[in-house]
Amino acid sequence: MLNTTNNRFWETKSLKELSKEEWEMLCDGCGLCCLHRLQGEEEDAPILTTRVVCRCYDLQNGGCSNYPERFKLVEECTQLTIDRAAEFDWLPPTCAYRLRYHNQPLPSWHPLNSGIQSSVKPYSVFSLSPVLETENIDLEDFLIS
Numbered sequence: 001m002l003n004t005t006n007n008r009f010w011e012t013k014s015l016k017e018l019s020k021e022e023w024e025m026l027c028d029g030c031g032l033c034c035l036h037r038l039q040g041e042e043e044d045a046p047i048l049t050t051r052v053v054c055r056c057y058d059l060q061n062g063g064c065s066n067y068p069e070r071f072k073l074v075e076e077c078t079q080l081t082i083d084r085a086a087e088f089d090w091l092p093p094t095c096a097y098r099l100r101y102h103n104q105p106l107p108s109w110h111p112l113n114s115g116i117q118s119s120v121k122p123y124s125v126f127s128l129s130p131v132l133e134t135e136n137i138d139l140e141d142f143l144i145s
């Protein structure tokens with residue numbers, strides 16, 4: 001959702017101070033949090049990212065194909081809330097919630113800064129040749145980091 005006011009809340013407010021609407025607007029829609037990740041058994045094993053996107057992702061138009069029902073449809077889908085902000089380091093480094101949690105500015109291509117939703121595209125799942133999750137897919141074949 002683009003900001004239509006002159007209120008640059010994302011620069012002046014902390015995550016805790018955001019209204020529900022502002023919290024939602026902070027998401028740039030990159031879809032990188034919808035990619036499957038793998039982690040070894042060891043406690044400090046790194047989290048590896050794949051280019052396999054959740055089965056509910058809409059690869060045609062971008063975004064979740066059923067946002068209101070996402071937690072019912074996909075058990076692993078994680079709700080990002082302020083209470084869980086300390087766990088945000090699994091998110092991509094460009095994620096707006098992670099950046100603001102660490103008091104970092106949003107990039108110029110973030111739709112709130114650019115005023116254009118499509119400016120996120122080169123930084124989104126679409127830049128990674130994403131593959132939709134299927135039943136027998138081997139995630140290890142699609143590791144990107």
Ligand code: SF4
Nearest residue numbers: 027028030031033095
């Ligand atoms: S990674 Fe962050 S900014 Fe990108 S879609 Fe997910 S929550 Fe939104």
Ligand code: SF4
Nearest residue numbers: 034054057064070077
């Ligand atoms: S259910 Fe929707 S929001 Fe959740 S990971 Fe899948 S595509 Fe993303």
